Amino acid sequence: MTEQTPVLRLENIVKTFPGVRALDGVSFTVLPGEVHALMGENGAGKSTLMNVLGGIYQPDEGQIIVSEQPAVMTSPLEAKARGIMFIHQELSLAEELSVAENVYLGELPKKRFGLVDWDTLYARTDAILERLKVGFDARTRVGDLSIANQQMVEIARALTVDAKAVIFDEPTASLTDAEKVVLFEVIADLQRDGVGIIYISHRMEEIFKITDRISVLRDGSYRGTLHTRDTDEEAVTQLMIGRKLDLSRSESTHELGDVALEVRGLSCGHLFEDVSFHVRRGEVLGFYGLVGAGRTEIAETLFGLRDPSAGTILLDGQEIRIHSPVDAIERGISLVPEDRKGQGLVLGMNCRDNMTLPQVSDLTAGPFVSDGAEVAIFDQYRDKLDIRTPGWRQLVGNLSGGNQQKIVIGKWLSMHPNVLIVDEPTRGIDVGSKSEIHNLIRELAAQGYAVIVISSEMPEVLRVSDRIVAMYSGRVMRTFTSDDVTEDNLIQAISGLGDGAAA
Amino acid sequence: MKPGTLSTFLKRGAIWGFIALELIFFTVAGEFLSVSDKAFMDVDNMLLLFKQSAPIGIIAMGMTIIMVNGNIDLSVGAIYAFCAVILLDSMTWPIFAGLGDAVIPVSWILALAVGTALGALNGLIVWKTGVDAFIVTLGSMLGYRGLVFMYNGEQPTSHLNWTLVDFAEQQFLGLHTATWFLLIVTAVIWFLMNRTVHGRNAYAIGDNRAAAVNAGIRVGPHMMVNFMIIGFLAALSAVVFYSESGSVNPNDGELYELWVITAVVLGGTKLTGGAGSIISTFGGVLAIQLLRKGLAHIGADTETVNLVIGLILIAVLFLDRQLNLKGKEELKV
Structure with a gap:
């Protein structure tokens, strides 16, 4: 495999967001016909890396090389045109449209005058669905399918073009075991056709079953690549979290109540x-x-x-x-x-107001909201939960995820x-x-x-x-x-x- | 039958059921309450109903695309009035003086072009600024209406061309000219939405914009084309109506946007985009016109008509929501 030209090569990709270095010099290579696992904890930079690859973010430094040609990914369309396909974890389907229209979204086959060539569309889609061995046809409305079947529709998209590299982002998150088997067969097929595959997953048993190499990210930086057959779960985990996986529970030392x-x-x-x-x-x-x-x-x-x-x-x-x-x-x-962010907090409000939201109607002085009582509650739980914020006036939208979560928890604790x-x-x-x-x-x-x-x-x-x-x-x-x-x-x-x- | 087919059928067919209900109600009620001797379901009366549906109906077809696409256009009434002014006034312009009746197609084309251009301007602003279409067209609604008043002040613009009036009042196969225009527009837009890539992409954009962007669909240009289509149709609606009436007040077409949206929503198009059907919009247009005519038939005044239509709209949306709830386990928000 060493002689092959890599289908995709990332060199020293750096991407910073205000206050965070989301990617710090990430390099790795995907060879044709290989399944390359990309691992890392949540927040390690996997999705940022994929967004850079897909043209949603522009890297600050470094370059993307597709088949030895430097490429600038300006848009998802550009990535697709270069033969890089994404299978997103979060379903990006239009529920009211048919399966066929979703599979060929953005690339509906045309006849003259911009008419949709429905016959071709359905025939091609049905051929793909055949390969996936699913129990629905091209004309089914996507909104009528189960989550697992919708995921299969998403996967079907990878088979519409002659891809050079296909990126699977947690494809099995909602699949049953029978569907997983089919997915792995599809991946094996792609492999035989010389397609490079990036496989993102948290599931060790899958990683060890189907991948050839494993690259690990931790806190935005590249931690190394391992050959799957030469390594084991423990080594990968250690690389991922920088220490051995602590499976020991904090045993309960206290008495359980009623x-x-x-x-x-x-x-x-x-x-x-x-x-x-x-x-x-x-x-x-x-x-x-x-x-x-x-x-x-x-x-x-x-x-x-x-x-x-x-x-x-x-x-x-x-x-x-x-x-x-x-x-x-x-x-x-x-x-x-x-x-x-969507259900727990009002991002545009400050820390104090978010924390006292459920009880603000009780914290009144006459007809007005009592600022003092609110601040007192905020101070109490800021100390108790060790919430790091410059002060209660800070908008929660500007806090880190961990501190935001503590605000939400504090909000409920203050309700006893x-x-x-x-x-x-x-x-x-x-x-x-x-x-x-x-x-x-x-x-x-x-x-x-x-x-x-x-x-x-x-x-x-x-x-x-x-x-x-x-x-x-x-x-x-x-x-x-x-x-x-x-x-x-x-x-x-x-x-x-x-x-x-x-x- | 596949699961869900029945409920889909019920939802699709609901507007036609509503129309049937209206027909029965007004026929029966008309027997007792009508101020005229004529039956409600009289052939002439129904033909007239189609004709009167045309101005709103033609615009409603454009509004369906816009709303399926996930936008809204509040400026159609103002575009309608402005194009009517252009149509009637341009026939008297000195440069066209030598044309005789050949001025008619010239004025038509001029009015349609202006409508398309105004729509394009809306679309361009929505596309390039990313400001919500509601706000953009709220602004252009005021702005375009301002243009109408600047043109001729508070005065009506009038010009009667008898050749044109004759054409507009013609009946071919029993249907009036305006009715034909409505039917042709409905057919063309149906074709556009169901058979062309542009139409299917419009659905995709309204349904899941992020997915459409990821799939490489160029959202902006599609939206702009749709705004041009609705601008064109607002102009066409004006052309059809004012060819016959020959006089436009600067306030004409006010609240048209709301009537149009009411018809589209009654036809089952989602306000959030992604779902909607041209045929059902056609039903929505007929249902509203039936209601206006029917209530007039049994002697209600305009104020009552508006009140009833408002109540029915809310009732329909409430029913729709209830039908769409996935049982009691639905998340309450």
Whole structure:
């Protein structure tokens, strides 16, 4: 393989954003017919690198070389024209259009006068779908497909042109195992045709199954490339996080209290069915599963954002009904949502106002909002949670992810909740702040809060939870205690393989 | 039948069901309340209804594209009035004096070109500045209306050309000239939206703009073309109407944008873009005109008509929302 011309070469790519060096001299090479894994923790710079490659950002230094020709990627179209295809993790599909139109989006085959050549379009798309062995045809409306099938539509795009390099960004995040097999076959096909493949994934077993080489990014800098067959998970992890993976949990040293929240047979349409669990005071209950497994929907139901179709919720042993977030907050259930910037914060408001948002109607002096009381609350939780900000006047939009998350957590703590639900607590937060947030969650439990943590990251859920509920397509597969959980049986459970009853 | 087909069918067919309901209601109510002896479902009355639908209807076809594309155009009423002024006034310009009746096509083309240019200006601003189309066209609505007043002050602009009036009042196969224009525009725009790459890209842009950009679709030019189309159609609507009436007040066409948007929304086009159908817009146009005519038929005054249409619009959107909710598990926001 050493004699081959690389299909894609990155040389010393540097990209800075105000205050952050997002990419710091990243170089790596993709050979034809190779599957090259790109690994790194969230925030390590993978997506920035891909955006540079795709022409969405311009690099400050360094160059991109496609087939030994220096290339300036000015737009996604330019990247595509040079034979570089992206399969995005976040679905970029137009739901109202047909599968065929989505697959050939931007490149609909034309007849004269700009008419769409529907026959060609459908025939070509059906041929691609055939290869993917999917159960729908080119005319299906994309909005009617499941998330997994929509992901397959996204993957079908890679097969529309003679690509030189295809970048798969977490393609298996929502796929079932049968679909994964098909995906890996497609990748093997592309490999045989001499296409270079960049494969971004967090899943070690996939990486070791299909890739040839592994490049690792950490905090925006390139950490080296390993040959997959000469290395093992531990070495890769060490390269990724700069230390050995700390699977040891912060064991609970404190006594668990009474059951704070119990859920029996809770269902919400097809989103999740017959879900039962309980969480005690002083305990962290982790929810782990694939995207679309129904974890977030459970949180939203507990917070009154969705109406359950069946089942009961018991708070301190009392059956309750929660119809709206107002109900939930009144009963002491708080939700730190998944989308911090979209749902958790008002980015254009300052730190203090964000923190006191849910209780501002109580903090009044006469008809006016009492500034003093607000500042007092802010100061208290700034100290307690170690929020680093120049002052309460700072707009939260200007804070780092970790500090933003602490503001959201502080907002709910100041309401003195019984149950704190944290959805994806460290999404988009850098490594250092991550462990801080983890410690904070452990600490909150130690202080007697009942905490529910929803996470898609296995190390995180293993680290913070006392018990873990594994979910697969809307159902609880199994509840693990910290003693019987291993990476293997956890993965099996969330892939729908694990036998719920097996020990 | 595939899942979802029934509900899709219901949603697509809803506007036609609504029209049928209106016809039945006004026929029955007309028997008791009508001030005239004629039945509501009289052939002449229905032909007239089509003709009267034309000015709003022609613009509504353009508005459907604009809204599917994820934009909105509030300036159509002003473009309509300005083009009407150009049409009628240009026939009296000295440079065209020697043309005789040949001035008619010249004035038409002039008016249509002005409409297209005004639309292009809207599109260019939306494209190049990235300012929301609502704001841009709110500005141009005021600006273009200002041009109308600058042209002739508060005075109406009048010019009757009898050849033109004869043409406009002609009936071919029983349908009036204006009706033909409406039908042809509907057919052409339907074709554009469903059969051409431009039309399909317009849907894609309105549905998921980021995806369209990523796929290399040039969003700006598409939007500009669509604004040119709606400018052209607003001008065409003016040409069709004022060929017959021969006199334009500077306030003509006011609130047209709102009637047009009402018709498009009644036809089921999403305000957020990405979904909408030309045929359903046609239904929406007919439904509104039926309502106006029907209420007049049973003796309601204009104020009542507006009140009823407003209530129906809100009721329809509420129903649509309820139908589109995915059951009770829907996220409450």
